[in-house]
Each structure stands twice: as structure tokens, then as C-alpha cells.
Amino acid sequence: MIRRLIPSTGLFAMLLLSSVAWSQEAAPGATSLVPDDALIVLRITNPRALIEQAAQPQIVSFVQSLPPYQQAMAEPQTKQVLGLIHFFENKYDAKLPELLGQLLGGGITLAVMPNDQNLMIVEAENGQMLQEVHDFFLTIAKGEAKNQGDPDRIKSAEYRGVQGWSFTAGESHAIAGNQLLLANKPEALKAALDRRAGEGGGSIADSAGFTAAEKAVGADAVATLYADMRVLKQLPGFQQALEQDQNPLVRLLFAPLLAGVNQATWLAAGITLDAQNVTVKLLADRGDGQPSPLNSFALPATEDEGAMPQLQVPRQIAGISLFRDLHKFYASKDELFGERTSGLIFFENMMGIFFSGKDLTEEVLAATLPDVRLVVAEQQYGDTTGTPAMQLPGFALVVKLRDPEAFHEVAEEAWQKAIGLINFTRGQKALPGLIIDKPIYEGTKYTIAAFAVADEPDKDAVDVRFNFQPALAVYGDHLIMSSTDALTRDLIDALAKESQQQVAPESGKHSLAVVQGAALASILQANRGAMVRQSMVEKGTSRETAEQETDALLAAIRYLDRVQVEAGEQDGLTAVTLSLGYRLP
């Protein structure tokens, strides 16, 4: 029995620790036990807020419906853990969330330190309960060690008036007042106890970087993370990850963020919660340096500049809005992405064909302004064409033009050449081609290319090509390149509305992104069969299992209201905010 309980003990401890990782307000003094040279400090300052959020009946019921949960519940070890939980619930006449609140509610601090030392400090609201739970596991551990003929495995020693314990190699812990101190090495535990006694050198609580990071994330965060970038940047793996990527698209999208992290001396994160939102804010200081002029293509120079708010269209799945000066970006291509990859050569060759006689940098990209937006939306299909067997979303790129009148024909010619090339290539393979038309919508004449309606036997599963009716339009001073006619019309409406409302840019923000859960779930639901089939051959599972897994994913996405990311500068710091809104049934 004891033999079986030990793994359960480990699982239970893990459960406690993982709950810890979601925990409240800073335990007074916890950071004073962490040395000032800690590399990473994770604090759960308000565990109760996280526990309460996670224990909402809708969330519990959703998690219980997940196949992995049901599989885990069938495991003997899980059943033993549940038995232990019931034991403690009965003993203290309280349910698990309350038990966790009393055990962990004072806060949790986890520190990763040099020399491979880790320290965790758990502050209980109920110190007596903490001691009793510890004594329970101590009894089990002793019994197990004795049964295995290794009673000396459980070690104990007193240090600075505090009893320390070790149940197994690589673990030392002590209870001091209402605090559980857990370390992977005895030296780390002793150093924490030294600091508790007012000795042992400086603590992270007094570090200027840590203080600035904590201040930046704000007092309302339920969990915070601090990382000392001066040391972390020296790690080979980290350095490699921060190395400037040579992929032009990666540079275009992420260069300002990578540069920000590269310059930082500290990085901080804070999680805040409200009724149906989780917000993660990532902040990095600028160190001693100034932003590289190379990245100025993505950095708003004045308060009036920034990424434009998202364009709103019906059935929108996602949107990206970027403040990017494409002319400046491509003019610095040799410095930003000097490698002449085959992809880049192909891109330039194609641009050379589409914009023949014009210089791509000075006569094409220079015609654009730093307002680039991408919109993705679910499609609706007509009865005449039918519904494709695989339903793909429509997507469109909207770019603001310096001189729309002058550039309209240039873009039109390039677009028609591209359609011609597609038709020629498809013709070589005896595939149907696109037919160009020039409809008018709300007074705007634009160009579309569509496949002729085919005599498909099953109108509910027509060829995938019917997801596309590429279109080009210029509305006001915006160029629209869209994969579908309907999205083009919706974008003309959205731009008209934006123009009427005189929408201003988001000051200081260079990148905005949003994903709408309901629309994403809707298009995934439309392709559920394909997802199930893909899962079956990817994982080798039965149809039933694949359906359960797919449905669980769809259910999770349905609970998602939206995910929003904003990146830019805030009070002289590099700032990224990830906001996740969810909708419980």
C-alpha cells in the first residue's frame, strides 16, 4: 500500500505545486529570501484568485469532459491521488479549492538561481495545516524508506533553529512559520534560511531591476515573472534564439520585438484577471541602448503614428494591423536579411515580371504608406457554385497608398499578369482557369477573377478551387488584394466606415493582432470531418478517439471570445500585451 502511495505522494505534491504555479498577493518577505543574483523569479501573488477562476463550475465541467482528463482519471495512480484529496477534505471539512487556498494562499515564489540551484517558497494561510500535511507525508515517506530497506534515506537536520528535511535525493525542504521552503540543493535551502536570519547577502527584493520590473507590471497582477536578461542572454541557447533571423518575413513581423529583447537588461511579465479575461503583459527595459535605426521601419516616430485599428468585417476570424514602412524595410534588405535565399530570388523575379520596368524598392514599395492590414474571414457559399469539400477562409491584404490614383494602374497590371500566369500554369495541367470580371460595388469598380461554375455531382463538396475568387480594388487611398469577392466588398464597406469615423492610429503600437473565437470555431466546425480524418492518420487513433479530441478542441475554441495581441512602446519600455477573453456557457 505504502509502495503505491509514494508515487501518489509525488503526484499530489505536483498537484500542489502546479496549483502553486497559479496562485496571490506577494507573501511578505518571500522575495527577501531569494538572492539578488537570481536569474528568474516567478511569483504567484494571489493564488486564491487563480484557484477561484479555475474552480468555476463551467471550467471544471469542461475539463472533466476532455478525453485526456477521463483517461487520467482511469489511471490507478490518479485514483490514489483522489483518495488522498478526499482524505484531506474530510479531515479539514473543506473542498479542494479551499484546502489549496489555505495551503497556498499566502503566495508562491519560485526562483531559478546560478549554479543550478532552485528555490520555491510556499506561504500558507493556515500554518498549522501546512505542518500537518507535511507530517502526513513525512510518515508515509519514512514507512516507504523502511520498507525498501533504506530508512536512512529520510534525512533531517536543524539549521538556524529550523528543522530541515530531505525525502529523496535532489530535494531539501523546511517549514519556517507558515512558509514551506523547498530547494533542489541543501545549499540553496541553507542560503534562504541565512537570509531569513538576516544574513547571507543581498536579496532580489532590493535589486533595482527586480523593483523596476515589479513596478512596471503593476500591483494588480496575480502572477509575475522577472528574468535577468544580462545573464540569460549569455546562455548559448538563448543567444541563438535571439539571433536575428534571416527570413525576411520574420524580420518584417518580429524585428522590433527581437531587438527589444536583445537590448533589455530585464524582462517582466504580469498576469491580471477579471471576470472573463486573462491578460498577460510582457515588458522589457531598453538597457543602455537606443533602438537601432535599422528597425525604424517598424517603430512609430511620433505620437500620431502607430498601427491602425483592425478593420471590422462580418464573420471575421482574425486580423493583423502593422505599422511597417515597406519602402524603408526593403531599402535596408542587405542589412536586415542579406542572404540571397532561393525564396527571395524567386520573389524578386516574380516582382520583376509583375512590375516590369519599375524598381521594386523605389517605385513600387515607395508608393505605400506604413499601414498594412491583413484580414481573415469565414466565407459563405452560394447555391450555384456549391460548398467546397474543404472550406478555407477568405483573406485580404489592405495597404495604404501614397498616391492611389497613380498606383492603381500599376497594381492592376501586375495583378492581371499574376492571374495570367496562374491561368497559363493551370492550363498546362489541363486545369480550369480564372475568368476576369470588372464589377462595381458601392460606386467602386474593381477586378475579380473567378472559376466558371462546374458541373460538380455533389454541390456540398465541390472542388477546393471554389474557395478562391481573387480580387483587386482601390478604395479611397487603400489598395485591397483579397482572395474572395465577398471579402473585397466587406472591406470596401469597412474602409468607408473607417473613413467616416476618422479613426486614428493606435499611438506607439507597431503591431496589433486579433483572433475571434466564435468565427474560428465555426470554420473549424465546417471542416470537422477533415480534422478528424487527419488526426486518425497522424496519431493512428480510432475514429471515436479522434472525434472526441477534435470536439474537445472545438469546444475550447468556442469558449474563447477573442485573443488579442498588441506590441509597441510603453513608457520607454518594449511592451507586448496578450489578452484572452473567454465566454463561459
Add this chain to the structure above:
Amino acid sequence: MASANASRSLPEIDPSWAWAEYVPDEQRPWDLRRAAHLLRRAACGADWETLQSAVEAGPRQTIDRLLSPDSASVEAFEQMMREDEASVARTGGIESLRAWWLRRIVRSPHPLQEKITLVWHSHFGVGQSRVNDPQLMLAHVQTLRQHSLGSYRALMETMVVDPAALLNAGPERNSKMQPIEGFARLLLARYSVGPGQFSEEDVRAAARALTGWTVLRGRLRFLAHDHDDGSKTLLGQTGNWDAQDVVRIALDQPATARWIAGTLYRALVSETDTPSDAVLEPLAALLRPDYQVQPVVETILRSNLFHSADVYRRRVKSPVEFAVGIVRGLTKEIATLPLGAAVAGLGQDLYNPPTVDGWAGGTHWLNPVTMLQRAKLAEALFSAQGPYAGQLEVAAAAAVWGHATPSATAEWLLQLYLQDDVTSETRAALLDSVTDSSGDSLRDCAASIVTLPEFQLC
């Protein structure tokens, strides 16, 4: 008589002994080795339960089950697979289709049908790289499957106007102004009379007879104005022949039945030994005149020759037989998307034979590179990490059969995969390699077993 014949080289074997039904006796008992031999060749391998059941049932009943599995199970399985494959062909790439075929082979209640479908797949040599249309490829393979154990005549009548088969052989348009000889040549040289049994005049005549059949945008059409309705002389017969006449005349040739019998012989008996006409003739006679395949397959599987030492572990496993043989031994739940890619890497890309001549097969499957790749695939299949993690659980499968200790599990694996067909030194080394009860040790042992030269043969 039986024992005397069993020691002869194949071309000298007495046909009447060779194709007579094998009846177990003291010298040739029906045991695990013979049952596994049958299931390797006819079903790409089997799990322990099926092997035990085959040993218990005896050869006659085991072959009956292979030829006529429970029709309700087959029908239900077929209906489900057809729907999935049709959807995948519309929305996914050929890699997804390939994965679904492998899933079929691993899970099918009619494994012999899949085995013979694979035989015809190589025989007709129709590949996606030449057809470039997953839906046509799926329809082609479905036709092969539908007729796999049925009438080769019906199969040929369909193939001669199969869009994928036509695209496989050359341009889409086959007009009387420019008859395409590629398909006609394949039809004679591979699909019917066989090499050396026709002249260039016959090729031209067949090509003229096939004119008018065209594939436009994935659909087969007959353009009457493109058809050459003049008189043609094909294999000695003169008339205004069309595509179906070509099939009829070709299948009427005595050489055709021998050639097709030889194809089945190579697939089920031996790819390396060339049988004499005398050995093949009884099989060819079974084919004529209706070209029913199942009686020939049945005769081969029940025969003295099939169960003789002359052919035991003498055939090189194809990559599909190698991979599926490992998988079917332990599970039916396997990630076939990565497995399909791995099997393609070993040289057998399903839906895509390298040339119109199909796969060369036999010893061509093995070289230092593919042996290394087979070892890597074996390691990946049994690994606790990667795309197949947790799918081939050796210890758990052995425990079902009461083998709780590592050494007992290793012994069981030797029986399951090799029926102990290893030298005592190899056996001892394998058992010694299982040093502890950790899963890693057993996984390594299992991977070593299926990497042995003996496992590459069936």
C-alpha cells in the same frame, strides 16, 4: 515423393506435386513457423492471437478465412474506408491518401485482398507523379481492389479505359492522327501477353484501336472523330478493333494466362527463381478462360510448393510488408501519416510506383542505405518518443499473453516476429541484451529483432 521433391531446385519441381494440396505430416507439420509463413505472405503479418488461432485451425481453415473473411465485417470496413478515402482525395494530398491506404492494410479484415491489390498496383505501375490527380489515383486503386481476387478480364476491361492508367502512359489525347503507343505497349508487355510475345506491328495496331479515348480535366471521354475505325491486325486477328477488342484478343492468347500466373507466382512464391512453363501451366490453366484470380491464389496458398522449405523465408519483404509486419504484430493503432512517408523513404511510395513498370522488388528492396533506413524505422516504431510514441508497447502486449518478465517478453518477441528462426548465438545475444525491466531495454531488443536479416525475408 513429397520429401524428394522438396529438395529440388524450383525449375525442376514436378508441377503435379508442386500444386497439390499440402497435407501436414510428421516431416512437414503445421506449426507456428508454417502458420506465420502463410500469414506473412498472404496478410503482411499477424498478431499473436491470429497466429495461435491459425496454428489451432490448421492450414485448410486458415486459408479459408484468408480467402473468405466475414463478409459483414469486410463490408462495414469497406464502406467506412471508402467514405474517408473519397473525402481525403477531394481535400488532401496524395500523402494523406497514402496514409489511409496503409491504415487499410494494417486494419483490414481482408488482408489478402490488400496484398493482391498491392500486387496489381505494381503490375499496372500507375503513379501519382505521372497522373497528378489524387481522385483519379484513388479510383484506380479502388478498381484494382474491387477486382483483386475477382476476374482479371474484368479488371483489364476497366483498365483499358481507366483515366489514371491512360494518363500514366502518356499524353491526355490519343487521336488517330497521332496514336499513343506507350499505353498499347504497356498493355501488351505488362498487362497481357508479356515481353517477347508481340511485334511492333501489334503495338501500332493496339494503339490505333485505343484512339479516341481521352482524359479531359480528370474525366474520361471518347471522341469518336479521334478514333481510328480502320482495319487493324492485332496478334494475328484482323478487324475494326476497339479498346475492348484489344483486351479480348490479348487475353485470348495462351501466353497471357502464363504471364499473369507468373505475376502471381512472383508475388506469392518467389521473385528470384524463374519457374518453368511446366510449373506455371497448371496455374495458367486455372486462369483460362475467365481469368478468375482467386482460384489461382488459393491453389498457390494451399500448395506443397508454398509450404515447402524451398520457398520458406526466400522472399525479400517489401517496405510495406516490413513495416506492416512489425505493426500488425502488436497493434492496429499506428500513425500511418509518418509511417507512409517512412515506407516511401524505403522505396515503396504507395500510389506512386517509380516507373510504369512498377517496383522491381525482390533483392532490389535491400541495399546498405535501405537496410540502415529499415533499422531507423524499427527504432522509431518502438521508441517511447517521436511520431509512434506509445503505440507499439512491447511489455504491455507481452503481458496480455502472460509474459511478465523481460526475458520472457524477449522470448515471446522472438516467437512472434521470427518464430525462433535465428541461430543460437543470435538468440543468446538478443536475450542477453535485455538487461533490466525498463521499457527501453525491451524496445531496443524488439528493434534489434526486426532489424535482423531473417526478419527482412518472408
